Amino acid sequence: MAVDTGLFVAVTLVYLAATIVLGYLGYRQTKGDDDYMVAGRKVNPVVLALSYGATFISTSAIVGFGGVAAQLGMGMIWLTVLNIGLGIFIAFVVFGKKTRSIGSKLQAVTFPDLMGKCYQSSFMRYAAGLVIVVSMPLYTAAILIGGAQFITSTLQIPYATALIAFAAVVALYVVVGGLIAVMYTDALQGGIMLVGMTVLLALTYVQLGGVIEAHTALAAMSDLVPEALAAGGMTGWASMPALGSPIWLTLVTTLVLGVGIGVLAQPQLVVRFMTVKDTRSLNRAVLVGGPFILMMTGVAFTVGALTNVYFYRTDGVIALAAATGGNIDTIIPNFINASMPDLFIVIFMLTLLAAAMSTLSSLLHAMGTSLGFDMMRHTGSRGASMKRIQAATVVMIVVSVVLAFILPGSIIARATAMFMGLCASAFLPAYAHAVYSSRPSLLAAKLSLVAGAAAWFVWTAFVHIKESEALGLSNLLFGVPAVLSAPWQDVDPLVVALPLSIAALAVGLVLDRHRVHADQDESAGAA
């Protein structure tokens, strides 16, 4: 972005100083394992809501998915509907309260720990920990790549320097200050994001002549939809794609359902429910969380679609044509750079930096605790768990940084959707069963977790062409990029894997009930 670099550096330094102070406060308040892993279970509800929201919303959600809205239009608003309805309301009211209550009763401190204790099974703890340790670095690397690309383009510094510096600053307060530092800094970052996105929405409508005029102008552009997109089912930027078309399937199954449902079982978000002392805190957090998410994804998707009106009026082209090198991730930054006052450009840059840092810090913390606490609990001496978790966090940071150097720059949105899809497929039914059953069935949970993860992997590697083509496994084994043809190859893995995971849970419950009856009959016969 073309902005006064000196001004941005000065504002960033102030922001980083505030971040370091909050990280230091977290360090001072961290006395033991509970503080490090669940913030002492005494977090303020506003801090919880902002931390949850800021972790939920990464730079990818604003710039990446905002770019998708610029390409595919306002249909993305359905993801906002799920983000608020499922990601906040159902997450807090239905899952959050139970998770907090059971987590407190069982003294669980991580998501795998909660699963292990609910099912009284080390298999569940290790399996959940393994899924996190193996899959989360991919998502973390995507967040690192997005942050580093942004810093590189803003400050004109080498990509490698940006990536390492970005990871190092966040790692510093995560490793030293644990979850208290993460949540305090998240709250600051969430506040910055809220200011940035609110101003962005207001200035965009002012630029385009008001709400109704902007929307009417966008709706009138439907005849400008590129031929390739029209052939895929796109009908305009203020209307949904044709029902059942490839673009409709991608929009609805991958973007709306995949990301919308995926948020419910993300370990780094679930653990936040266990950081508050009572249900009242969760009730209060709902009040802040709903409007916060509306102002994040709702604004990003609306402004993303409306960039078409701006670029058409100023340059006579649609947003896709205004993207640098055809990369849709550049549409929102290009729009802001071209249309907004310099001061707002600096605020928006800070918004993006805050979004990247808040998500990254939470992922690093979740990976470190999974490896250092859940997977390696029986190693080392008693009382040394915090140092072990800190060391594990450093290991996971290094793994993520190495992955970020290896993976392509275009992986950001794809890796986000993949991680969320895997989490929902593997964890959601077993997690819901764990918190809502007084005697949860271990057999059902094992079947659900394994079936969900396996089905997600098979569909990703062999059917969903956007991933199967890139992974190359299908081509290697069967000589084709995807083993099924359209429309199946456009259907997201979550849409297949989650129902299978639920079905496996149901089968496990029936088998378990039969086994219990058989045992009772046997006991009665022996008596």
Next chain:
Amino acid sequence: MFGISDPSIWIGYLLALGFTLACLVYGLVNWNNGVEDERNGS
């Protein structure tokens, strides 16, 4: 509605605003609820 003619889009906007309103109302109505539950151990 609001310059958008396709119902499948403006219904989405209405639902997004509706869920946000539901979050606000829920938070306000239950602002002080949830402390007694803890004392009762539930």
